[in-house]
Amino acid sequence: MNRGQHLLAIYETLNEHFGDLHWWPSDSPFEVIVGAILTQNTAWRNVERAISQLKSEGILSPEGILKIDDRMLADLIRPAGYYNIKTQRLKSFIRFLYEECNGDLDNMFAEDLWHLRGKLLKVKGIGEETADSILLYAGNKPIFIIDAYTRRILQRHDIIQRDATYEDVQSLFMTHLPESVPLYNQYHALLVNTGKFFCNSNPRCDVCPLYT
DNA sequence: TGCCAGGCCGGGT
DNA sequence: ACCCGGCATGGC
DSSP states (O other): OOHHHHHHHHHHHHHHHHOOOOOSOOSSHHHHHHHHHHTTTSOHHHHHHHHHHHHHTTOOSHHHHHHSOHHHHHHHTGGGSOHHHHHHHHHHHHHHHHHHHTTOHHHHHTSOHHHHHHHHHHSTTOOHHHHHHIIIIITOOOOOOOOHHHHHHHHHTTSSOTTOOHHHHHHHHHHHSOOOHHHHHHHHHHHHHHIIIIIITOTTOTTOGGGO
């Protein structure tokens, strides 16, 4: 079985086990973007608290984040950790959105995928995974997200080397799978769920569906 | 109680 | 081009 077939087999197994996960949990594309920044190296549970505070203050919008004072924003997102840095990251994204896209996400996502990705990567606080999460889950663009779970699972199954770069792993998925937003969406969600439920609590993976 | 969570940046080799 | 410390809360 070559690596492409292996990737498809893993998808089938996980999809059968978990079913449709309909990611990313959110009420709006903007909420996805905020979540993508807040969840950097942070448990999602804590991000939910932060987002719910932003909602209850009525500032979960580009204009809301633009206008709120840094100190107040930091206080609201405190549960997500790294609150000072993440305040700056949210603000720098908002500055980009206003300066380059007239403050409008529809304008932003009207750009060509890879061109927009390049621009997002220039925003301080947005790296590859965050950019790709924004593109796929907020913008419905066909790009595959690589995260720590994905790497661990693929390493464990000898599909990638430990020193594979982000681009190596991403192109592996994107050259072997059909280009499909729903597929990329569901596959990444499946990998994260697998990591959460089987790798963390059961590092030996005895009960992981990929081993049974 | 210490370690980790859906990373990224900046300074040092 | 890598490598590493810093960033911070909440759960187990």
